[in-house]
Amino acid sequence: MKRIAMASATPTHLPTYTQLQSFRNPAPIALFESCNSMYYIKQIHAQAVKTGLTSHPIVRNRIIVFCCTDEFGDVNYARQVFDAISEPGVFLWNTMIRGYSRIRCPQDGVSLYLAMQRMSIKPDCYTFPFLLKGFTREIALECGKELHAHVLKYGLDTNVFVQNALVHMYSVCGLIDMARGVFDTIHKKDVATWNVMISGYNRIKKFDESLKLFSDMEKTGALPTSVTLVSVISACSKLKNLDAGKQVHKYVKDCLIKPDLVLGNALVDMYVACGEMHVALEIFEKMKTKDVISWTTIVKGFASSGQVDLARSYFDEMPERDYISWTAIMDGYLRVNRFKEALELFRQMQTSNVKPDEYTMSLTQCVTRALAPGQSSPSSLSESSGSGDCGTSHLLTDPKSQKPSFLRSETRTDTHQEMKFKAFLTENGVNLLEKRFLPALDKMGKICHLYLNRDHAIFLHNLLNGDGIQSIAQFRKEALFDDYRISSQNEDRIAFTVDISLLHRALRSSVSICTEFGNGPTANRLQIRLVKKLPPNSTQPLPFLTFETKGYKSAVIQDVPISKPLSRAQVLELQTALDAAQDLPQTLVQVPDLNQLQNFVDRMRHVGDLLNVTISKYGDLHIQISTTLITLGAEFQKLLVIGEQADAPSEDRNLTAQTRSARAILRGDAQSVQVSVKHFGKSLQCHLAKPDCAFYGIAAQGACLTVIFQFFIPGSHQIDKSISLHCRLPVLDQGSG
Structure with missing residues (x-):
């Protein structure tokens, strides 16, 4: 796939050529430091393209760093800039890997690391922490041990940041013994090291080990952070160990650690779990900031202890509720056999557009069994607000009965x-x-x-x-x-x-x-x-x-x-x-890798709204987006062609993609249309249906852009004719044909 980039006039409010040329001065660097959006980054980049400064290290580095580290950054845009650099240094490789971890794309991070290896770029002490931080359980199990071998190969096994990353990685995939083995080899443990190991034990529900480790940490004189205390208090809550919980709470007071929202919620949850509602309520009332977790914990505590009316009063005061809040109060009513109130709450939950989970639905089964036929009950659980905004549900206690109790009014x-x-x-x-x-x-x-x-x-x-x-x-x-x-x-x-x-x-x-x-x-x-x-x-x-x-x-x-x-x-x-809609275009080209196309469109959707698509009988698919500042394009060549096809002229071989497409259109061997980038990206969402391949074609007279997804019979390459899926994208400009 080839990319095309061009630029033209630039708005006058952007940095000037002189400013961009003097990157050693503080002022131009401040342009990046004050940048807070992808829009501004793209404007600076466009100006750099126009002035020929895209190869300047500070320009490239600042763009990539922003895109990979800022919460509003676009990692795909960073990858586009990164790919244009002939020999990126280890700093940029690390930054790109960090970006993929930030957006939870660990597979892309691993692929980039392997590419780094192929180019003989030696990783440093930042590479592995950035890479391993974003690992999921599946990726950790698949690649973790091999990457650990790379750590040893490059002599980074004594670096505390790398060691912490390895402990985290092994904890994520459940290999807690491997994590502990690495942990025990670390001679100078910092608080982050202890935090990672304690949270690792919590993750696999070895809460006793978490408390033992915290005790060992105290003996070393290491000072815990609020992150440490939250993990330890959570372990106390799960174990219902009130004595240990009080000791940790005392530690919080003695060390004058000001509880933030997360630490406050953890303390409330611990005292609720241990049955100390008066202490939990005291901490709750002192919290300056409360969220839905804070309120739900109090509601659940009173409901579990049988004080359902008190739980209801706090439930009614909640500024916002989620399905856990609703389930907690309904469960409280069921505990004291007040089934009608539970049923009424379920109806209110439906009308409030909160989606119940499986546990909530299981509570409704308890209600229906408790409200046996003949008992008075509100109308059916199937009732909603009447607006049709929510799907409705009800449970028949006996499907053989002629008139189930919950459907008498229907x-x-x-x-x-x-x-x-x-x-x-x-x-x-x-x-x-x-x-x-x-x-x-x-x-x-x-x-x-x-x-x-x-x-x-x-x-x-x-x-x-x-x-x-x-x-x-x-x-x-x-x-x-x-x-x-x-x-x-x-x-x-x-x-x-x-x-x-x-x-x-x-x-x-x-x-x-x-x-x-x-x-x-x-x-x-x-x-x-x-x-x-x-x-x-x-x-x-x-x-x-x-x-x-x-x-x-x-x-x-x-x-x-x-x-x-x-x-x-x-x-x-x-x-x-x-x-x-079943009429097929005369020429269809197969795109074997929808992910590659998706990645390119994701990068282009921030550039403009209109996409030019050209399909030729030679098996070429050319997509391009243009603005007043820049033109970006991608070309897929020598694709499989179904329908009318032709051989590409040899004299076109060394021409640019745009020129080849234009000449093919003049010969009648290609068609071009303009579609919405939004529509094109939406059609690619059909990958959720897991098609095996996709074909693109332009209808006669450029009426629409057609995308046909094919599915194979599992375990074969034979087309499954019982399933079909295709999209037709409206054309905004028929272009040439």
């Missing part, structure tokens, strides 16, 4: 007598939708059409209104369902609009509940069907798409509100639009 009928749909999702269908396609489709847009017919289930974005990116995900019924049944007076075709995020949430919740509570001969049977219900405070029944997990003695229902099903004429219009 009217359940099939949506229109002439429209019926129900099916059972297969395990493969659940995996396809929950883990791959629904997350990808949610990136395309909030609302989409779900179109069901005798053979397919199809998700369609923007096919009728024509605004924005269009996406079509099509599944043969056997790819998703067993026992698929559909009927309507419109040739067994049903279509409606649905909120993708609600659909995904309902499916994910149903699967988790089914997995946790499913047992018996009908366990793990997840049914989906079209129903009609009478919502609260409504006189007209409304349609829902319902997920029902059927177990041996229980069933959980998740309702997703949908639109009124489309009329016969609207379905015909949708089918016509779908048929038109």
